[in-house]
Amino acid sequence: MHMADALVSPVVGGTMWAASAATVAVSSRRVQQGTDDRRVPLMGVLGAFVFAAQMINFQLPGTGSSGHLGGALLLAILLGPHAAFLVVVSILAIQALLFGDGGLLALGCNAFNMGFFPAFVAYPLVYRPLAPAGATSARRLVGAIAAAEVGLVLGAFGVVFETTLSGISDLPFRPFLTAMVPIHLAIGLVEGAVTAGVLTFVLKTRPDVVDPASSPAPTTTSRLGAAFLAAALLVGGVLSWFASTKPDGLEWSIAKVTGRAAPVEPDAARAATSLAGIGGGLATLALVSATGWALRRRR
Amino acid sequence: MTSLVTTAGDASFLDALSAGDSPLHRLDPRAKLLTTLAFAAAIASFPKTAVLPLLPFALFPVALAAAGGVPFGYLARRLLLILPFAILVGAFNPLLDRAPIPLGPFSVAGGWISFLSILLRFVLTVSGAIVLVAVTGIHGLCGALEKLGVPRALVTQLLVLYRYLFVLLDEAGRMDRARALRSFGRRRLGISAAGPFLGTLLVRTWGRAERIHLAMLSRGFDGSFRFDRPLRFGLASALFTAGWLVLFALFRSVDVPLALGAFLVAGGR
Numbered sequence: 001m002h003m004a005d006a007l008v009s010p011v012v013g014g015t016m017w018a019a020s021a022a023t024v025a026v027s028s029r030r031v032q033q034g035t036d037d038r039r040v041p042l043m044g045v046l047g048a049f050v051f052a053a054q055m056i057n058f059q060l061p062g063t064g065s066s067g068h069l070g071g072a073l074l075l076a077i078l079l080g081p082h083a084a085f086l087v088v089v090s091i092l093a094i095q096a097l098l099f100g101d102g103g104l105l106a107l108g109c110n111a112f113n114m115g116f117f118p119a120f121v122a123y124p125l126v127y128r129p130l131a132p133a134g135a136t137s138a139r140r141l142v143g144a145i146a147a148a149e150v151g152l153v154l155g156a157f158g159v160v161f162e163t164t165l166s167g168i169s170d171l172p173f174r175p176f177l178t179a180m181v182p183i184h185l186a187i188g189l190v191e192g193a194v195t196a197g198v199l200t201f202v203l204k205t206r207p208d209v210v211d212p213a214s215s216p217a218p219t220t221t222s223r224l225g226a227a228f229l230a231a232a233l234l235v236g237g238v239l240s241w242f243a244s245t246k247p248d249g250l251e252w253s254i255a256k257v258t259g260r261a262a263p264v265e266p267d268a269a270r271a272a273t274s275l276a277g278i279g280g281g282l283a284t285l286a287l288v289s290a291t292g293w294a295l296r297r298r299r
Numbered sequence: 300m301t302s303l304v305t306t307a308g309d310a311s312f313l314d315a316l317s318a319g320d321s322p323l324h325r326l327d328p329r330a331k332l333l334t335t336l337a338f339a340a341a342i343a344s345f346p347k348t349a350v351l352p353l354l355p356f357a358l359f360p361v362a363l364a365a366a367g368g369v370p371f372g373y374l375a376r377r378l379l380l381i382l383p384f385a386i387l388v389g390a391f392n393p394l395l396d397r398a399p400i401p402l403g404p405f406s407v408a409g410g411w412i413s414f415l416s417i418l419l420r421f422v423l424t425v426s427g428a429i430v431l432v433a434v435t436g437i438h439g440l441c442g443a444l445e446k447l448g449v450p451r452a453l454v455t456q457l458l459v460l461y462r463y464l465f466v467l468l469d470e471a472g473r474m475d476r477a478r479a480l481r482s483f484g485r486r487r488l489g490i491s492a493a494g495p496f497l498g499t500l501l502v503r504t505w506g507r508a509e510r511i512h513l514a515m516l517s518r519g520f521d522g523s524f525r526f527d528r529p530l531r532f533g534l535a536s537a538l539f540t541a542g543w544l545v546l547f548a549l550f551r552s553v554d555v556p557l558a559l560g561a562f563l564v565a566g567g568r
Contacts, residue, residue: 006420007388010344028450037520041511044459049504051464052471055306056500058493066487069497090456094464097432097440098310100381100425105339168347168417169388170395170410190490197494198501206502277351280560284354288361295365 001155001184002095003110005103009166016162017108023116024089027082043079047087050075051094060190067190072114073148074195076123078210084123088115113158122151137200144199145192149185156184307468309377313429316369317436322535323367328435328443330536334359334543335431339424341547347413348400351557353423355550359543360426367434374426381425382418389417437461446530455524463507471500 005013031039050071057066075084089111095101102110131143160180164173202209317324323331338359345353364374396410432440437457445454478488478496488496549555 004385004388004421005339005343005424006385006417008343010340013340013343024453025450028452031452032450038509038512040455040520041459041515042505042508043456045463045467045504045508045511047456047460048463048467049501051460052467053497053500055468056471056475056488056493056497058488058490058496061490067490069493086453086456087460089453090460093457094437094461097428097437098313099306100377100429103339103424104336104428105343105424168413168420170392170413172395194490194493194497197491198498201495201498202501205498206505209502209505276560276564277557278560279563280556280558281351281354283559283563284351284556285357288355288357291358292361292365292371295362 001110001114001152001159002092002102003106003113003159003162005105007163007166007168008103008106008109009168010105012162012166013105013108015108016112017105020089020108020111020116023085023111023120027085030082031086039079039083043083043087044090046075046078047090050087051091058194067187069194069198070114070118070148070152070187070191072118073122073127073144073151073191074198076119077127077144077195077199081119081123084119085111085115088119109158109162113155113162117154117158118147118151121154122147126150137196137203140199141193141196144196145189148192148195149188152184152188152191153181156180307465307472311465312373313432314436316367316433317439319368319434321367321434323363323434325535326434326539327530327532327536328439329446329530329532330540331431331435332440332443332447334540335427337544337547338427341551342420342423344551345416347416348409350412350415350419352550352554353416353419355555356423356547358546360423360430363430363434364426367430369430369433374429377429378422378426381421385418385421389414389421392417442530451523458524463511466507467500467504470503474500 031043050069053069053071055068057068060067072084072088075087078084079087089107092102092107092110092114096103096107096110127143127147129143130146131140135143157177157180160171160173160177163169163171164176199210338356342353342356360374363369364371392414393408393410396413397408399406400409400412435443438461441454441458441461444457445451474496475488
């Protein structure tokens, strides 16, 4: 579900950066207000846990394929939405920098799709009402599956929205969405079931970890809902405004590939432009390589 | 995703590279971070069918890798790991955009051009990020982030996450190997066992966090980290940033390969 820099336009990337940066600012203030400095190592190590858990593949029943935990919902349940969002952002940043998953420009998109939706929508508005503190394991299972579904489908919607608005991939909005949603409904089922399984196990062995006393119940649910709505309207409004000013993709592509307004050029001139383009491309690569070689030799 | 062991190995090699010492390593991390962000933004700002004008941007990762001692073979291997994903993401374009685009005496579907552009964007942005870490290191980047006004809670979170990432990857790898050995390599981890398996890892993690907290307290932890060397944005850093920004602006506004090719063609006559 990671969006890559290669598919993001500066406007979409920048807008989502702004939205995620605002959420980081609010979340950081809330986390820093807390006096419990046990949170510092706990958040860090839980981030590393989710990182490692994402690498553990398990077999999915009935199919030959395998899946892994995403972990954002689990983090929200264990740490509350604000701390969970910061942990997800830190994981995404490390994945972009160290592993080439996602990207620097796409970080805002990814933080919103994979952090904001699970932590600030799915957890307070779906999981908590369905599985309040002290709920039975059946209700925890239902709550976790429902919350994972909501978080993942919203995230998938975000991916489709941001990809089509960026306009670098040709995937059209509606077919892309109808492909993404069923896949993420299936993933949500697995994510919810495994999250509930982890919680049930931890409640048996170390109940204090999932103790309601250690994670304060969200009191700002309605305020967060309102903030989410405002953010969605803002993002939607700003992005669609930019989208409508963009020229039609086809006119653009023809004008840009081999030079300016290529189709009206006579054949000979067009061939010369292409020759110049290909030769120039090769020459550029040769120059770049030579620079790299020279710099290496100097060391 | 690749296996736990290769992943951890690749990342720790990057960590070792970032501990190196070169003029590039000594630059202010802020200069390198902001330049790389400008690099990514400049690439993203090209229209989707841009292929040729993207080529000069390869100078940035190539020059930094060469001057910072990042082996090109390592970079190529990391890019190869990403490539299947890039192909998957871009492969729809040739199928969806079939409008012919003239290319000399031939014509190709526009989708192939944008597919090539997506692959090139992947290679450039991913290698830019990898090279940035290799010559700066996560600790340097965290220092830069704090100076740039990123909230302390997030900077601290990044530092602790990075500090324990390899520990937890090792621990998960050991557990997974033990499980595989007990099932004689025949059965894979099933979904019903995934909960207890990950739950065990979580309980161990929680215990580790408590021990870490006690150890931090006994060393006088007061809620924040301190960076050992103060950042100085000196002349070299300013020149580095300004120079690359000028180059990016040039590459963005002038189609360098086309101009170069036209010059070569004209010279050949």
